[in-house]
Amino acid sequence: MDVVVRTQGLTKDYGPVLALDSLDLEIGPGITGLVGANGAGKSTLLKILLGLVPATSGRATVLGHDIVEQGPAIRAMVGYLPEHDSLPPDVSASDFTVHMAMMSGLPRVAARERAAEVLRHVGLAEERYRPMGGYSTGMKQKAKLAQALAHDPRLVLLDEPTNGLDPAARDEMLGLVQRIGRDFGIAVIVTSHLLGELERVSDNLVVLDGGTLLRASRTDEFLDATGVLLVEVLGDDAQTRMSEGLARRGVTATPRGSLLTVGAQSAGAGDVHDLIRDTASDLGLGLVRLQVDHRRIEDVFADD
Amino acid sequence: MTDPALSDPALPDPALPDPSTATPAGGSVIHDLGYRPYTGPRLAPPAIARSLVVTGLRNAFGLGRSGRSKVLPFVLLAFNLMPALIIGGVMVFVGLDRLPIGYAQYASTTQVLLGIFVASQAPVLFSRDLRHGTIALYLARPLPAAAYAVSRWASLLGATLVFLLSPILLLYAVSLLGELDVTDQTRDAGIAIGLAVLLAMSLAGVAGVIASWSTRRGFAVVATIAVLLIGNGIVTAIQGISQEVGKPLVGEVAELFSPYSLYRGLMSMWTGFDAPTPPTGVVMQTAYVVVFVALAGGCLATLVHRYRTVASA
Numbered sequence: 001m002d003v004v005v006r007t008q009g010l011t012k013d014y015g016p017v018l019a020l021d022s023l024d025l026e027i028g029p030g031i032t033g034l035v036g037a038n039g040a041g042k043s044t045l046l047k048i049l050l051g052l053v054p055a056t057s058g059r060a061t062v063l064g065h066d067i068v069e070q071g072p073a074i075r076a077m078v079g080y081l082p083e084h085d086s087l088p089p090d091v092s093a094s095d096f097t098v099h100m101a102m103m104s105g106l107p108r109v110a111a112r113e114r115a116a117e118v119l120r121h122v123g124l125a126e127e128r129y130r131p132m133g134g135y136s137t138g139m140k141q142k143a144k145l146a147q148a149l150a151h152d153p154r155l156v157l158l159d160e161p162t163n164g165l166d167p168a169a170r171d172e173m174l175g176l177v178q179r180i181g182r183d184f185g186i187a188v189i190v191t192s193h194l195l196g197e198l199e200r201v202s203d204n205l206v207v208l209d210g211g212t213l214l215r216a217s218r219t220d221e222f223l224d225a226t227g228v229l230l231v232e233v234l235g236d237d238a239q240t241r242m243s244e245g246l247a248r249r250g251v252t253a254t255p256r257g258s259l260l261t262v263g264a265q266s267a268g269a270g271d272v273h274d275l276i277r278d279t280a281s282d283l284g285l286g287l288v289r290l291q292v293d294h295r296r297i298e299d300v301f302a303d304d
Numbered sequence: 305m306t307d308p309a310l311s312d313p314a315l316p317d318p319a320l321p322d323p324s325t326a327t328p329a330g331g332s333v334i335h336d337l338g339y340r341p342y343t344g345p346r347l348a349p350p351a352i353a354r355s356l357v358v359t360g361l362r363n364a365f366g367l368g369r370s371g372r373s374k375v376l377p378f379v380l381l382a383f384n385l386m387p388a389l390i391i392g393g394v395m396v397f398v399g400l401d402r403l404p405i406g407y408a409q410y411a412s413t414t415q416v417l418l419g420i421f422v423a424s425q426a427p428v429l430f431s432r433d434l435r436h437g438t439i440a441l442y443l444a445r446p447l448p449a450a451a452y453a454v455s456r457w458a459s460l461l462g463a464t465l466v467f468l469l470s471p472i473l474l475l476y477a478v479s480l481l482g483e484l485d486v487t488d489q490t491r492d493a494g495i496a497i498g499l500a501v502l503l504a505m506s507l508a509g510v511a512g513v514i515a516s517w518s519t520r521r522g523f524a525v526v527a528t529i530a531v532l533l534i535g536n537g538i539v540t541a542i543q544g545i546s547q548e549v550g551k552p553l554v555g556e557v558a559e560l561f562s563p564y565s566l567y568r569g570l571m572s573m574w575t576g577f578d579a580p581t582p583p584t585g586v587v588m589q590t591a592y593v594v595v596f597v598a599l600a601g602g603c604l605a606t607l608v609h610r611y612r613t614v615a616s617a
Contacts, residue, residue: 050444053616072446076346086437088611091369100356102447105346114342131370147441153393180554184339 002188004029004155005049005104010058012044012211019044021211022058027189030179033198034191036208039040042191043083043264045208046157052078056253063154072124076105079156079186080149083163086144088135093143096132097150104151111150118149121184122176138169145176149186156180158190162197231260231288233280245279261293314333327513328522352447353455358556360459365466366423373428380421381467384414388471390441392478403479408571409470411503414471415564416533418507421467422460423528426511427521429456453607457512460480464504472496499567502596506563507532509603517612536564543580555581556588566596 005027012020019041034042047053049062051071060067062074066240071140093183097119101111119128122142132143139159149155161177162170181188192198192296198205198219205222207214215222231253243253243260251272262276273290275288280287347355358531359368365381379536391404411418433439442452476493480486511528518524539562546555559565559581583589590613 036387052443071493072349072448075444078444082437084437084440086440087440088432088436092371095368099359100441100445102359103352103442103447105348105352105446106342107345107347108355110342110344117340121462179339181381185341217617249575 002029003027003061004032005060005062005189007045007060008058008116010048010060011056012041012048012053013056017210020048023208023211023213024217025206025213027187027206028204029187030203031177031188031201032187032206033202034197034205034206034208035195036193036214038189038193040208042208043159043212044211046159046189046191048081049157050075050078055264075153077154079151079153081141081144081148081156081158081161084248085140086141087132087135090131092130093119093128093132093135093139093146097128097146100147101150106151112154114150114152115146118146121149121179122146123172125146134168137164138166141165141169141173143178144225145173148153149180149184153186155187155189158188159192160191162192162194170197177201228293229262230256230289230293231262231275231276231287231289232258234262234286234288235284238285241283242280242285245283246276249275250277251275259289319350321572349448349451353447353451356447356452356455357458357504359377360429360456361462361466362611363428363458364463369428373560377463380417380424381470384417384421384467385474387414388474388478392444392474394476395482396582399482402473405475406575406577407475407493408499408575409577410471410475410496411468412564412571415536418464418467419529419532419564422464422507422522422567423525423532426460426508426528427518427524429525430512430515431519431521434516434614435521439611443615447613449611450608452474453516453611454604455512457508457604457607460508460512462509464508465500468500469497472500480586481537492575499571499574502570502600503563503567503594505600506566506596506603509600509607510563513606513610516607532562532564535562538562538581539565547580547606552581552584559583560591560595561597563599568600570596 003026005025006027007023008025010020010025011018018037022042023045034045036042044053045269049060049067051074055067063077065074065077067074077123083191091099094115097115098108098111102108102113106114122145124142124146126276127139132140135143141163145158145161148158149194158177162173165173174197177190180186181201181203189201199222202219204217205219206216229242231242233239235241239255239258239260243255246253246260251262253262255261262272276290277287364366365377366372382453387405388410394400407412431440439452447455452536472493474491477487497499514528514531515524518527539558542553542558543565546552546558556569559569568577568579569583571577572582573589573592583592
């Protein structure tokens with residue numbers, strides 16, 4: 001697959017702060033989560049990729065275009081949802097999206113069609129004709145997303161799209177991000193300081209820390225199995241009896257809340273899954289859950 | 305970048321009926337077509353800039369914005385046109401042999417209305433995008449920051465010209481209806497239009513610079529009115545005193561420091577309008593034109609610099 005973004009030794013020195021420190025990065029299609037604490041350099045990286053902020057040194061290409069020489073070409077093919085508020089309050093989402101589509105070079109008629117379509121996709125219905133000043137935070141984020149998609153970009157840069165949203169609106173926004181990447185076929189780079197949400201939607205993760213690359217890999221590699229099975233059983237005093245039953249067969253089980261955790265390599269011979277099933281069956285307990293324990297992205301940081 | 309899997313629209317939701325079978329007997333059904341990529345033309349930056357200028361011009365009169373924002377510009381425009389309409393009525397019914405007010409003199413007479421118009425509408429074009437952060441969305445698009453600044457200035461220039469030229473054109477039409485001498489009227493109206501363009505260029509520049517430095521609309525309005533009207537008042541006072549004490553050169557130099565007084569100076573020079581301390585001598589007269597144009601140019605350069613700074617902030 002094509003490389004969407006490639007940086008080589010990208011450095012941004014703000015004087016007192018080194019926002020990016022010789023960053024080498026390759027981002028492919030699909031949804032890429034850009035993770036890092038506040039001040040890790042996420043927003044700076046997005047602005048440099050858009051050609052808004054000049055890099056101190058290093059090179060970068062976006063969709064095959066050099067950021068220094070071909071800024072306008074990049075900006076014609078990239079959609080951007082900034083972190084901060086960016087909507088005029090006295091204009092309707094519909095008019096605003098049409099205008100922004102035209103600012104990306106679409107003729108008026110095409111801009112109208114595209115605006116109606118993307119507003120439908122992001123889920124702004126009748127309210128699209130009302131001035132945006134009266135919108136909730138969730139609706140504002142949708143309007144910002146609509147203007148980023150209005151010109152059918154090849155890549156969208158979403159800077160903290162779930163910032164300030166309540167849980168329901170957050171889920172909706174993450175669902176939209178997922179649709180953009182998977183159904184619309186637009187490459188997505190999405191930043192967040194909340195790891196859990198990127199774990200859910202992104203194909204790849206890039207972790208920045210203090211302007212340097214901490215790790216970049218597929219999301220599922222971050223979450224690879226920990227070698228632990230989670231077991232849940234139902235019945236009278238089920239947890240203790242199960243634990244004792246497993247101990248008699250030479251398998252150590254450790255309680256974790258209402259669950260038991262069992263090392264996947266515990267059984268010397270034979271499959272540990274079979275052994276757990278047989279133990280539960282012998283004891284007359286209902287085996288409710290037997291599941292591989294995945295790590296969460298937070299655990300990756302806990303290791304470092 | 306041309307992977308067919310990427311450019312294909314999303315597969316239809318299986319829950320929806322197949323489009324080909326869902327329309328028995330030609331009945332119409334609304335389908336979710338999924339995401340459709342845009343394959344049509346994309347215009348180059350010059351065309352984008354033109355569309356930004358037109359939108360800005362409409363916005364300056366409150367068009368495409370809330371109903372309330374249309375009130376002030378149109379009320380001011382109506383007040384500005386009222387004297388011309390009255391003169392027109394008098395001309396038609398009474399039949400005077402000359403216009404009671406010169407074309408160029410009109411803008412000088414209504415300069416307070418003009419000042420309020422420019423001061424109140426410049427923030428619409430220059431403060432709004434900065435205040436609400438919309439500038440980030442503009443700068444993330446193909447148009448460079450400098451082109452954005454020039455387009456905004458051009459919108460305000462256009463709006464100011466609509467304000468300045470509409471009474472001139474109205475008076476000109478009335479004078480032709482009143483069968484005044486066409487050659488004289490055309491020459492006078494032409495001079496007035498030239499002066500109006502010079503005045504509009506520098507007013508748009510001054511108001512634009514002030515509005516782009518203030519993200520608060522109220523402050524920008526007050527500061528612009530202060531600079532334009534109070535500045536003009538100070539210049540007029542200095543002119544009056546210098547004439548009284550018989551040192552007109554001081555007044556002539558003072559006149560270089562306000563767009564309105566520059567306008568008056570050039571007007572008295574080109575139309576024979578009787579104003580205190582008109583510019584005398586070729587050097588002074590040239591200086592007036594140069595300063596007028598340089599004021600507009602300097603303001604425009606400041607605007608470009610301002611938005612370039614914003615872009616890389």
